[in-house]
Amino acid sequence: MTIRRNILITGASSGLGKGMAIEFAKQGCNLALCARRFENLESLRNELLEINANIQVFIRSLDVNDHDAVFDVFNDFKEDMGQVDRVIVNAGMGKGASIGTGYFHANKQTAITNFVSALAQCEAAMAIFRAQNSGHLVTISSISAVRGFRRAMTVYAATKAGLTSMTEGIRMDVMHTPINVSCIHPGFIRSEINEKVEKVPFIVDTDVGCRALVKAINKEKANAYVPSWPWALLHWVMRIAPASSIRKMS
Template identity: 30%
Template sequence: MKNFKNKIVVVTGAASGMGKSYAIEFAKLGAKLALCDFNFDGLKEVILEVEAIIGKENVYIQKVDVSNKEQIFDFANNVKTTLGNAHVVINNAGIEGDLKPFYNIEIDDFKRLMDVNFYGVVYGSKAFLPQLVANKEGALVNVSSVFGLIAPPINSDYAASKFAVRGFTESLMAEFHKSPISIHCLHPGGIKTNISKKEHVVKHVAKNLTTSPEKIVKHVIKSIVKKQPKIVYGNGAFKFWFISNFVPKKWLFSFMRRELKSDVNTDSFKTFNANF
């Protein structure tokens, strides 16, 4: 797909960060937008910006919890009724992990993160792929992370969700190989967004999360045009890819543990280490 003029683009988690940037950049390209987010107030602010670019009649918004299968499928049906079948679907919605050792994570919190970050992608893919197929063209972008390439300590919940997205999406790539539907797995690194509001990661954010959402989104759009399946981009992303492929695990584990301990240094990490 090389031209997004009048194409219908679906973005989940569109109220802020990369989701908002997707909405604005695709609007500039003349696409029609279907946006959803659990934060409906934030979504209503985004719609004011995109309506100024493409007009109110070319935007549809809905409050959706992506972990709720019924809400996702209802959203897909409403998009089809209001705008038509989707051409591009970006399963972007996600939440941060607890940044604690697995030892200290409540299992209900772990499950909630998997429900949003992984099953939200599964539901979004299942709900919208039939629309892409009906159009006989389209692109599905599922957002993983550099932590879908490497699983660092105190990120077992988040990394599990992003590795799951990667495995699921790579399977779809094989299934849709040589079809007119392009499947993409995005591994962004170092995005400067507001996904993290935890005080103890401020130092980590200042050091590592420096790539603007707009820059990554523009790269993703170029990758869709080129039909590039795996998209690895952002501060430190290539480093993570290289390490995941070429560095022995025993060195990797020591390096990642040391890096996160110096950056984050959470009380729960200290408590966990005190057990040994």
């Protein structure tokens, strides 16, 4: 298995991004971390260096909706590290409401952040990987990508389905090259994006979920559903379940 020492993670100041950074630090990886909240990144850098003083941690402020800045920050991290071995497109949001109920602005914001801005991150990452002729692109999709969902999940699920499809297209484009492309579909993992949701089936704590994410990422499979129990099986069930059953999940 290819060793990926230099890892770039977006949306790294909290939630799954922070949790993955902690797990990779334990494994001795150098990290390039970006997010909007720079003060949180500074605290995280100190935490990571306490976990492993032998790694390098680079941090930069980035709003992924500033698409020009995405390219600048990724290229600056490339200069910092010499080579970027893996990019994890993790930044995202979950604002929204049922379509037609007066929350177009929130739905639009989620659509742009989770898809258009993910495209910008993939473009920036793949430009680096193509120039290096090596690398591992990882997109963080969602179990919700497999079906439509209602209420606040409607646009979120649609963006994740789009991200899954886009990732597959990127993978086809570089098939049989030294560049690997993976799409990770987390089940319900406790994080800032769902902290106000009370009843969620099969939800796991952030640290448990992030260990499963990193384990799946390191395997570099085309697609992974994590934690593997129950999602490696349940995603197949969800694809054929009646809409009335899916409705109860959101």
